[in-house]
Amino acid sequence: MTALDGVVLFGTLAAIIGYGVWRTRHAQDAAAYLHGGYSEKWHTIGLSVMATQASAITFLSTPGQAYTDGMRFLQFYFGLPLAMVALSVVFIPRFYGLRVYTAYELLEARFDRKTRQLAAFLFLIQRGLSAGITIYAPAIVLSTVLGWPLQLTSISIGALVILYTVAGGTRAVSQTQKHQMVVMLGGMAVAFVVVVMRLPPELPLGRAVRLAGVLGKMNIVDFSARLDSRYTFWSGITGGFFLALSYFGTDQSQVQRYLSGRTITESRLGLLFNGLFKIPMQFLILLTGVMVFVFHQTERPPVFFNQPALAAVRASPRAGELATLETSQAELAVRKQTAIRAWSGALDRHDEPSVARGEAELRAAEAGTEVVRGNVRRLVHEVSPRAEANDTDYVFISFVLGHLPRGLVGLLLAVILCAALSSTASELTALGGTTVVDFYKRSFRPDATDAHTVRAAKLFTAGWGVLAVAFAALASLVDNLIQAVNILGSLFYGTILGLFLVALFTKRLRATPVFVAALLSEGIVIVAWLTTDIGFLWFNVIGCALVVALSWLLQWVWRGARPATSV
Amino acid sequence: MGGSPPVSPPSGPSGGERRRDELAAAPPFLTWRAIYAIVIGALAVEVVVFAALTAALR
Numbered sequence: 157m158t159a160l161d162g163v164v165l166f167g168t169l170a171a172i173i174g175y176g177v178w179r180t181r182h183a184q185d186a187a188a189y190l191h192g193g194y195s196e197k198w199h200t201i202g203l204s205v206m207a208t209q210a211s212a213i214t215f216l217s218t219p220g221q222a223y224t225d226g227m228r229f230l231q232f233y234f235g236l237p238l239a240m241v242a243l244s245v246v247f248i249p250r251f252y253g254l255r256v257y258t259a260y261e262l263l264e265a266r267f268d269r270k271t272r273q274l275a276a277f278l279f280l281i282q283r284g285l286s287a288g289i290t291i292y293a294p295a296i297v298l299s300t301v302l303g304w305p306l307q308l309t310s311i312s313i314g315a316l317v318i319l320y321t322v323a324g325g326t327r328a329v330s331q332t333q334k335h336q337m338v339v340m341l342g343g344m345a346v347a348f349v350v351v352v353m354r355l356p357p358e359l360p361l362g363r364a365v366r367l368a369g370v371l372g373k374m375n376i377v378d379f380s381a382r383l384d385s386r387y388t389f390w391s392g393i394t395g396g397f398f399l400a401l402s403y404f405g406t407d408q409s410q411v412q413r414y415l416s417g418r419t420i421t422e423s424r425l426g427l428l429f430n431g432l433f434k435i436p437m438q439f440l441i442l443l444t445g446v447m448v449f450v451f452h453q454t455e456r457p458p459v460f461f462n463q464p465a466l467a468a469v470r471a472s473p474r475a476g477e478l479a480t481l482e483t484s485q486a487e488l489a490v491r492k493q494t495a496i497r498a499w500s501g502a503l504d505r506h507d508e509p510s511v512a513r514g515e516a517e518l519r520a521a522e523a524g525t526e527v528v529r530g531n532v533r534r535l536v537h538e539v540s541p542r543a544e545a546n547d548t549d550y551v552f553i554s555f556v557l558g559h560l561p562r563g564l565v566g567l568l569l570a571v572i573l574c575a576a577l578s579s580t581a582s583e584l585t586a587l588g589g590t591t592v593v594d595f596y597k598r599s600f601r602p603d604a605t606d607a608h609t610v611r612a613a614k615l616f617t618a619g620w621g622v623l624a625v626a627f628a629a630l631a632s633l634v635d636n637l638i639q640a641v642n643i644l645g646s647l648f649y650g651t652i653l654g655l656f657l658v659a660l661f662t663k664r665l666r667a668t669p670v671f672v673a674a675l676l677s678e679g680i681v682i683v684a685w686l687t688t689d690i691g692f693l694w695f696n697v698i699g700c701a702l703v704v705a706l707s708w709l710l711q712w713v714w715r716g717a718r719p720a721t722s723v
Numbered sequence: 724m725g726g727s728p729p730v731s732p733p734s735g736p737s738g739g740e741r742r743r744d745e746l747a748a749a750p751p752f753l754t755w756r757a758i759y760a761i762v763i764g765a766l767a768v769e770v771v772v773f774a775a776l777t778a779a780l781r
Contacts, residue, residue, distance in 0.1 A: 241763060374780040377774040421748045421751070432765055
C-alpha cells in the first residue's frame with residue numbers, strides 16, 4: 157500500500173466517523189440513543205438498511221464466489237423485494253401501532269414474556285456469532301496488506317466501531333452508514349470499470365461476458381427443482397423470501413434501522429428503496445467477480461489465491477508436488493490464451509465452426525484448470541489442516557492489490573472497511589439495545605431511569621463489541637465467510653420468523669404451545685443441518701413451517717385451546 | 724402489551740389520533756399500490772432478463 161492509498165483510506169474513514177460523532181455529540185435520552193429520536197428520512201433509512209446488510213464479507217467473498225461459482229448466487233436475493241413489500245404491508249404497521257423499541261416486544265404483546273425472550277435470545281446467539289465473522293473478514297485483508305498480526309487487526313477494527321457506536325448510538329450509526337454506503341457503491345463501480353479496462357482489446361465487455369458464459373459463469377438463473385442445490389430460482393424466491401422476511405422483519409439490527417424513521421411512510425419507503433436496488437447492486441458485485449475471472453483467462457492467476465497458505469506448502473517437503481501442479485496450470489493458461497485469441501478471431505470472421513471448436517477447447521482447458529485447483533486445495537489442506545483450503549475470499553483482494561492503480565487501492569480498502577464498520581455498528585447497537593430492552597429492563601431493572609437505561613445500553617453495546625472481537629479469533633476456522641453467515645442466519649431465522657407469523661396471523665394459539673413448538677423446531681433444524689444435505693436456504697422455510705405446524709399440533713394435543721388476547 | 728415499555732415513548736403533540744393518521748398516511752408520490760407494483764414489476768423484469776441472459780450465454 158502506497159502513501160497515497162493510506163491517505164485515501166484513513167482520510168475517508170476519519171471523515172465519515174468524525175462527521176457521525178460530531179452530528180451526535182450532544183447528550184441523548186434513551187429514545188434518541190436506541191432509535192435515533194425517530195428523525196430519519198427514507199433515503200437515510202434505505203441506505204442504512206443496505207449498509208447494514210452489506211458487510212465487508214459482501215465485498216470480499218461475493219466477487220470471489222462469482223469467480224469460482226458464477227453468477228448463480230444472485231438468485232439468493234430474488235425473494236428480497238417480495239419480503240420488503242410484505243414487511244411494508246404487515247410488519248411495519250404492527251410495529252408502529254405498538255410503538256415497540258425491539259421487534260421482540262410484539263411477541264410479549266401477543267403471547268408472553270418467555271416467548272419474547274426466547275426470540276430475543278435466539279437473535280442474540282446468532283447475531284453475536286455473526287458479528288465476530290463481520291469483524292474477522294476485513295481483519296484478514298488488513299493483516300495481509302499491512303502485515304499486522306491478525307488478532308491485533310481484529311481488536312483495532314473492533315475498538316474503532318465500539319468507540320463511535322457507544323458514543324453516538326443509533327443516530328451515529330445511521331449518519332455514518334449513509335456516507336459509508338456512497339463510498340461502497342462508488343468504489344465497486346470504479347473497480348468494475350477498472351477491471352473491464354484491463355481486459356485486452358480482443359475482449360470488449362460484450363465479448364468478455366460471452367466468454368464468461370462459455371466457461372459457465374453466467375449461470376444467473378436455474379429453474380431446476382433440486383433440493384440439494386444451494387442456489388436455484390425456487391430456493392431464492394421461497395427460501396430467500398423467508399430469509400429476507402426473517403432478517404428484515406425480526407432481526408433487531410435491521411428493525412431498529414427502519415423504526416428510526418420520522419414517520420411510518422419514511423420507514424416503508426426506506427425498505428422499498430432497498431427492495432428496488434438490492435438486486436442491481438449484487439449483480440454489479442457478482443459481475444465484477446466474473447470480470448476478474450475473465451481477466452485471469454488472459455493473464456495467468458496465482459494457482460491459489462491464499463498466498464500465506466501457498467507459502468507454507470512451498471516450505472514443506474511436498475513443494476515438488478506444488479511445482480508440478482503450477483507447471484500444469486501455466487501450460488493450461490497458455491492453452492487458454494491461445495484458444496481465446498483463436499475464438500475471438502473466429503467471432504470476428506463469423507466462422508461458426510471455428511467458434512464452436514474454440515469454445516470446446518476453452519471448456520476443456522477450464523476443466524483441466526479446475527482439476528489442478530482442486531489438487532492444490534487438497535495439498536494445502538494436507539500440509540496445513542488449519543489453513544483455509546478455500547481461497548474464494550482472497551480472489552478479489554488479490555486483484556485489487558495486484559492490478560488497481562495507486563489511490564484506488566486505498567479507496568477499495570476503504571470500501572471494505574466501511575462495510576465492516578457499518579454492519580458491525582448496526583449489530584452492536586442491536587445487540588446492546590435488545591439486551592437492555594428485552595432482558596435487563598424487562599426482567600431486572602424495570603424502574604431504571606432514562607439516564608440509567610442509556611448507560612446500560614452503552615455498557616452492553618461495548619460488552620457485545622468485546623465478545624465479537626473474541627469470536628473473530630475463531631472465525632478463521634470457517635471456509636467461506638459469506639456462506640457461514642448465511643448458514644448461521646438460516647438455522648435460527650426460520651424459528652424466529654415462525655414465532656412472528658403465528659403472532660401476527662393467528663388469534664387462537666396460546667403462548668405455551670407456541671413456546672414449546674419453537675424450542676422443538678430449533679432442535680429439529682439443527683439436527684437436520686448436522687445430518688442431512690438439505691441446502692441451507694430451505695431451513696428458513698422448514699423452521700418457520702415447523703413452528704406453525706407444531707404450535708397447532710401441541711395446542712390440539714393438550715386440548716387447552718381457548719381464545720387468546722389478540723394484538 | 725405484556726411488559727411495560729422499556730423507555731418513554733417518543734413525545735409528540737398527537738397520541739392515538741396521530742398514530743392512526745400515520746398508519747393511514749399516503750406516500751409523497753404515487754400510491755402505495757403503485758409503489759409495490761413497481762418493486763414487484765422490477766423483480767419480474769430482472770428475472771426475465773437474467774433468464775434470457777443465462778439461456779443466451781450458455
